[in-house]
Amino acid sequence: MSARDAWGEARRHTPDYEFLDVPKGTLTEGPVWLPGSRELLWIDIMENSISRAGLDGSNLTTWTMPGEVGFAVPADDGSLIVGQPDGIHHLDPTTGEARPLALLPGPDPRIRVNDGKCDHTGRVWFGTMHRAETEPLGGLFRVTPEGAEAVVEGICTGNGIGWSPDGTRVYYTDSGVPRCLYAADFDAERGRVSRSRLFLPPEYPGNPDGLCVDSEGFIWGARWQASALVRITPEGVVADVYRTPMLRPTSCCFAGPELDELVVTSADWGEGAGPCAGRIMRFRPGARGLAEVPARMDLVPGA
16 A cells, blocks of 8 residues: 555645754754744754754754753743653753753663653643663653652653643654554643543554644644654544655644744654755644643742
8 A cells, every 4th residue: 555545535735845944953853832032942852952943043052961852841930841861850041050850750771751741731741762662661741749650651652742722632642662642531620631542543654753733623743754744633534644855754833923834843863864854844734833831830849
């Protein structure tokens, strides 16, 4: 079956895109729009780095962390909450000083923190992954003032996370052996997850990676190894496929003053990655995103 046939009845698009005028990365991930400064924040896992710049590439600033960076999200005090292999850390962007906030329970060198994001109330959530990506040793974690708590276990490679506009559903990804996207009921007031179920099966081309949710509740997801970004209905149907010039797109977010541009990160990782690998692209898909809520420092330990 061809990749085209594998997408079923989904509409195909070749977007009119631009690349951000910033240096290529190795494994760029986790883009987040910063409305206050009108800049984009993103990470490079393998370079242990966090970067920030305007969509025109201006005012590029980069911070280097001790270990692989799983994610970085802005906090309500102007700092950054950063995923490091052993847990979450606090980064002061002014001084560059970092300190741990919540470590993973029972440290295991086979596991590291991966993708993370804030829910609509400002709680920090993140996934963990088995480094070899063969065993279900990871999970989905919630950060509370008491520490990092596993909410879903048995995940191989915890990846993209997002919430429906009304906050009643959470989506999370296992891009390891299962190669699936899951949905679960979400209690926003208590930060509880229940009734997890398969949302998008593994039969589509590529591996599911990072994701975001638009203002209408559609899920946008990067497909590693498939040169594609997909738009999925709240019912779990792939409605649109957008071709990317990068073989391994990694994640996406809505950006720009009107949240009407889609930014897609990518990896220059592995064989045959191609000349556009590691670039960050942007285009207008005809949809708008949801404003990201900064992490609430009163909901993390040691604030």
